[in-house]
Amino acid sequence: MFAERFEKKETIDLRKRYIGPSCKIFFSHDPIKIVRAKGQYMYDEKGQRYLDCINNVAHVGHCHPDVVKAGAQQMELLNTNSRFLHDNLVLYAQRLQATLPDKLGVCYFVNSGSEANDLALRLARQYTGHTDIITLENAYHGHVSSLIDISPYKFHQLSDAEQNQFVHVASSPDVYRGKYRADHPDPATAYADEVKDIISKAHKKGGKIAAFIAESLQSCGGQVIPPVGYFQQVAQHVRKAGGIFIADEVQVGFGRVGSHFWAFQLQGEDFVPDIVTMGKPIGNGHPMSCVVTTKEVAEAFMTSGMEYFNTFGGNPVSCAIGLAVLDVIEKEDLQGNALRVGQYLTSLLEKQKEKHLLIGDIRGRGLFVGVELVRDRLKITPATAEAQEVIYRLKEQHILLSADGPHRNVLKFKPPMCFTTEDAELVVEKIDVILTDGKYLLSFIKGNKDLLSGSGLV
Amino acid sequence: MFAERFEKKETIDLRKRYIGPSCKIFFSHDPIKIVRAKGQYMYDEKGQRYLDCINNVAHVGHCHPDVVKAGAQQMELLNTNSRFLHDNLVLYAQRLQATLPDKLGVCYFVNSGSEANDLALRLARQYTGHTDIITLENAYHGHVSSLIDISPYKFHQLSDAEQNQFVHVASSPDVYRGKYRADHPDPATAYADEVKDIISKAHKKGGKIAAFIAESLQSCGGQVIPPVGYFQQVAQHVRKAGGIFIADEVQVGFGRVGSHFWAFQLQGEDFVPDIVTMGKPIGNGHPMSCVVTTKEVAEAFMTSGMEYFNTFGGNPVSCAIGLAVLDVIEKEDLQGNALRVGQYLTSLLEKQKEKHLLIGDIRGRGLFVGVELVRDRLKITPATAEAQEVIYRLKEQHILLSADGPHRNVLKFKPPMCFTTEDAELVVEKIDVILTDGKYLLSFIKGNKDLLSGSGLV
């Protein structure tokens, strides 16, 4: 293996020539060439180290030796499809199931978050006999056709966006910037009631609800944490309409939220989705994913008469890797680490919020944290350009962070789960320096005239 | 790693319990447990060796050491998404492109044949601004929603199959069992004219053709080899209607047909599709696949404004594995081997056809061969049960073969490309013994009364 085969400039030229231009690169005007990675660190072609605060796929740490070993050993032994019996498949399904409520007992192994969510929709439609899907504002669920349709994050990018008639978009349950905010007496009920209204309206037009789909915590949508009780109420409304509840855990599953293994569990023990979809962290970068559902849904899908075959899904190598990831999470108590380091990171950021008016909101669970930048804390004007600037200046400091959400003004932390308190200190310190810079002060001052009036500053 | 963790019976029980019942297993009443594989051989938990005549995914041979090594080394070094520059990605794209006509110059890396075909449809629809798709009878293009819609092989399995209004099904260009047969003066034109008619009819209803999609050789559809010139004429009609041509090479690409690297090239140098999709053999079992298209199509897709992001697609490990597969094909001249061994296998099978009336047709290119079993050579009544019996009896002899096609009466050969002349001799010899068995003779005699009358046998 070569560490670097081409000069960086040539890599860029070849990429322009051979790779679809819709495939975007980070920091496109000065992209990074990464040649190796370990734990929470990535290294460029010159050996420069970057602290990775964004790569939730490298869940147990980049190139974790146990995962690499499990994959390599199984590749050497056997890699074939699931039309033959194999112990890795059943053992892995059993292990994965053990992390979930009993009711969620049947697995389908696929290769990507998109394949998982597409299958979830097929399961829901077959089980309910209905077609309509309720999705959240700003949601992203994948890149295949059926998912673009239910991903406002995506279809709003289209110049000629045309919303599918079977798709209904509910407000994002965002208590900072959404329709019902922290000052609302019961935002969970208010947001859930909106779903109820959507169902009524759909029924009036002859529509029938197959499923409500949502990330357990919205990630691309801006690191949104729905108020507790929201999912229970939504599930009640949706099930009453004959539909089911799909929890997309592609970004947020596998212990990232710290207190629980699955982010939907943050809503309380009384909430169990009908389908859970998994992806990204499941194989620490290996292309694999999974859909878990109830016996009832699985049996209804079978009675359609249509076999389900996925060439690569559930192959012995993917399952060996999946097992190794579960082992490492346990052995290294990465869920506990996410809880501890996440809390520490959040507390450090809270202190920054006291110091910098640009920080409007800090929200997080475990190592899933959002920092929303605003130009004006009262009007919560999104500080989009400032967020971009922070990201670029952090990159100069060799720290990888990104900004997302509908206004691209939410700094999102979702680092490998071996992230340490020192890493947290480092990134927050750098953010502090950047935000203290005069340029920013200027924009806060401009944006916060009301707040600052009388302070002598303006 | 464990070779066998559970007793076979327990593996079966766990599979029943935890794996979606729609995921079918080979030989379901007595499934095989495979624990390792090498080259063209698979081994069960007792060490029994099976000759693998069906696994076109293990293209360069099960567990090829060069491929395993490339994967393991890259896993150890770096596995991340394509938002960073990486040489493996661009080098692999360059190498892959070099196997294709110049016009096909832009790659998108994804994880499965289904993701590739779904993206192909999105590209086609965006480029043309049209929606309708023409697909072939018995076609299978993948398991995601958008592809079930264009896969008659699948949607005909559904009890309540409802054909999508945007999908038009053209006859399979099968010169043995199809509408226009070997005795037709010009089946290529006759089948292509049907596509032309479909376009006219669609236009009359206000439809607009985005694409014609077909496997370069139909596999699940029954190992069908379209007459030369068919694709050129279809492409002409489709392009005239503003649509494009998608060649699905998921099963048949990467040198399998022997004389060419891509099966669409069998149609002649004057034929170039607008999009080629790849899968299965591309990574020798590693979940990866690719869509290659023209600059024009890629640019139109970009101008939609929608970014394309696939979490795992084009990661450095997948690309390292893809490169190793290309290297092995070249180094071991597997394309040449496919040509030579394929021709030999076909010639041995031709001799069997002279001997056994049950064999209605032998058709193949390289190591992609179909043997169609019929009860009556004149009426070409499908010998479905007989085909199943052959498969089961071969399994008892430790040879893995399968039967497919709309009547499940076509024995399909698509072995790893390291298949040898001895392997060909072995499987044909076993088939000979099975077909010589009295039970079969009986069914031929019953079915071929006309042919045999006067022979003294009936």
Ligand SMILES: Cc1ncc(COP(=O)(O)O)c(C=O)c1O
């Ligand atoms: C919430 C969510 N679901 C699904 C997906 C799709 O996953 P993939 O890119 O593996 O298809 C993503 C990818 O970003 C995601 O964020």
Ligand SMILES: Cc1ncc(COP(=O)(O)O)c(C=O)c1O
């Ligand atoms: C011709 C063809 N296209 C596409 C696919 C889908 O590939 P995958 O199972 O990798 O999604 C298949 C799978 O059997 C196929 O045979």
